[in-house]
Amino acid sequence: MSAHSTAIGVSSKRGVWGGGNEPLKASYGKLMMWFFLLSDIFTFAAFLISYLAIRVSYPAYEGPLDSFVGSNEYWPIPELVFEAVPFLHGVHAPLVFVGIMTFILIASSVTMVLAVEAGHRNDRADVVKWMLWTLLGGITFLSCQAWEWSHFIHGTDAGSVLTYVNGLGQSVTETVFGANLMVNEYGPAAFAQLFFFITGFHGFHVTVGVFLLFLCFYQAAVGVYDKRGHYEMVEKIGLYWHFVDLVWVFVFTLFYLI
Amino acid sequence: MEIQDTKSTLQVEPRNEEKIKKIWKTAGILLAITVAEFIMAFTMDRGILLYALFIILTIWKAKYIMMEFMHLGDEVKPLFYSIIVPLIFLVWLVIALIKEGSDIFLMRW
Numbered sequence: 001m002s003a004h005s006t007a008i009g010v011s012s013k014r015g016v017w018g019g020g021n022e023p024l025k026a027s028y029g030k031l032m033m034w035f036f037l038l039s040d041i042f043t044f045a046a047f048l049i050s051y052l053a054i055r056v057s058y059p060a061y062e063g064p065l066d067s068f069v070g071s072n073e074y075w076p077i078p079e080l081v082f083e084a085v086p087f088l089h090g091v092h093a094p095l096v097f098v099g100i101m102t103f104i105l106i107a108s109s110v111t112m113v114l115a116v117e118a119g120h121r122n123d124r125a126d127v128v129k130w131m132l133w134t135l136l137g138g139i140t141f142l143s144c145q146a147w148e149w150s151h152f153i154h155g156t157d158a159g160s161v162l163t164y165v166n167g168l169g170q171s172v173t174e175t176v177f178g179a180n181l182m183v184n185e186y187g188p189a190a191f192a193q194l195f196f197f198i199t200g201f202h203g204f205h206v207t208v209g210v211f212l213l214f215l216c217f218y219q220a221a222v223g224v225y226d227k228r229g230h231y232e233m234v235e236k237i238g239l240y241w242h243f244v245d246l247v248w249v250f251v252f253t254l255f256y257l258i
Numbered sequence: 259m260e261i262q263d264t265k266s267t268l269q270v271e272p273r274n275e276e277k278i279k280k281i282w283k284t285a286g287i288l289l290a291i292t293v294a295e296f297i298m299a300f301t302m303d304r305g306i307l308l309y310a311l312f313i314i315l316t317i318w319k320a321k322y323i324m325m326e327f328m329h330l331g332d333e334v335k336p337l338f339y340s341i342i343v344p345l346i347f348l349v350w351l352v353i354a355l356i357k358e359g360s361d362i363f364l365m366r367w
Contacts, residue, residue, distance in 0.1 A: 024337040031337070038341055045348050052352065053359035059367055060304075079299060095299065102292060110285040113327045117278060121271040226268055242327045246320055253316040257299050258309050 033236045037243045040205075044247050047198050048254050054190050055258075070160035076187035078256050084151050098256050101144045102248065108137025109245040112213075116238040119231030124220060127234055131217035134241065138210040145203050152195065154178045160185040198255065202247055209244050212237045284326040291319050 024031060058075040061068060068080050079094040086097070111133040118126030155178025163173040164183045176185045184192035216237045225231045295315055302308045325331040330338055 024340075025334045026337055034337070034341055038344060041345065042348075045351065049348070049351050049355050053355035053362075056356055056359035057362035057366065059363070077304075095296065099292075099296060103289070106285065106288050106292070109323070109327055110281065113281050114278065117274070117281065121273065122268040123270050123273075126273075229268065239328055242323055245327075246323045249316055249319050249323065253295070253312050257295060257312050 027232060029232065029236050030239070033239050037239065040243065044201070044250070047194075047201065048250055051194050051198060051254055054194065058188055058190075070162075070184075070186045072162050072164055072183070072188045074187070076191060078258070081186045082148075082256055084156075086147055090157070095256060097144070097148065098252065101141055101148070102252050104137055104141050104144065105245050105248050108134045108141065109242055111137060112238050112241045116235050119220075119225070119234035122226070122231060124223065124226060127220045127225075127231060128217065131213060131220055131234070135210065135213045135217055138206060138213055138241075142203065142206055142210065145199065145206070149196075149199070152179055152192075155185050164189075195255070198251060202244070202251055205244050205247070209237075209241050212240060280326070284322055288319055288322055291315050 022028075026034070055075055059073070061074045061077055065077065065080065068077060070076055070081075082098050083092050083094040084097065085091060085093045111130045115127050115130035115134060118130055155176075159175045159177040161173065162176045162183065162185070163171060164176075166172050167182060176183055178185060179192035179195070181189070181193055181196065183189055186192065216234055219225060220231070220234065225233060295312060298308060298311060302311075330341060
C-alpha cells in the first residue's frame, strides 16, 4: 500500500473515525441495548424451548379435570396448579392471580412508552409522572411474584402422596407439600425446577429493571437529562423494560396456558 | 454564592395527542388478546389446535410490543433485519427440541 493511497484513505475517512457517528441511524447506546436484548432473547428462548422439550417428554394428565391430583408420573395442568389468590384462602380461582400480574406488567409497559413519548418532547414533568407509574407497576409485579413463589414453595393444605427418590438415594412414599428442587406436590421434579429457573430469571430481570427505572426517574426528576440536552436514557431503559414485558408474554403462554 | 439555574434550556413540545392515542390503542389490543387467551383456556379442549392458537396469539402480542412499544418498526431497515433475522434460528431450535422431547417420551413410556 503506497503512502499516497493511505493519505487519501485517511482524509476521506476522517469523518467516520472521528467519532460521533450513528451507524444504522441509532445512537451507540440504543444500538448496544438492541444487541444486548437480542442476546437475552436467545438466553430466554433456550430456557423456554427446553421447557417445551421437557414438557413433551412427560405424559399429559388424561383424566377428568375435577379429579386431578398432583403426581410425578405426569405433567400437571397449569390452571389447576396456579389457582390461589392472596387473602382468599381455599378459593379455587384458576389463573386469576397470574392474570392480574400480566395486566400489571402490560400496564407498566404502557406507562413506560408514555414516558418515552414525553422524553421525545423534553417534557420533564410528564417523564417524571409516567416513570413513577412504571416504577410502581414494576414493584407491584415483583411483590406479586414473591407471593406466587411463596405459595408455590409452601404448597396446598392437602399436598400430594408421592413416591420419589430422596436425597439419600432411598425410595420413599409420603405426603409432599409445596415444592423444592428435589420434589414437588404438583408434578415431576422438572416442573418445579423449570418454574424456579424461568420465572426466577425473569424476576431477576424485573429486579434489575426496577433499579434502572428508579435511576431514570431520579435523574429525570433532578434535571440531569435537561442539562444533558436529551432524554435518550428514558428510551434505552424503556427498551429494556419492554423486553421484560415481552418475555413475560411468552412465559405466561408457555407456563400458565399450555 | 450564586444559585445555579437548573431550569431547562430545552424547548418543551406540546403533547402529540395522536401518538398518545395510538399507544393506548395498542395497549387495548394487547389486553384484548390476553382476555381472549383466558377465555380460550377455559372454554376450549386441550389439544394441538388450542396450543397452536396460543402460540400464534403470543407471537402476535410480541409483534405489537416490538413494533409499537419498542419502535423497532421505526428504525432503519438494516437494524430491523439485524434484530429479526437471527431469530429465525429459534424456529429450528423449537422443531428440533420438540422432536427430541417426543422421542424421549417414546423411549420412556
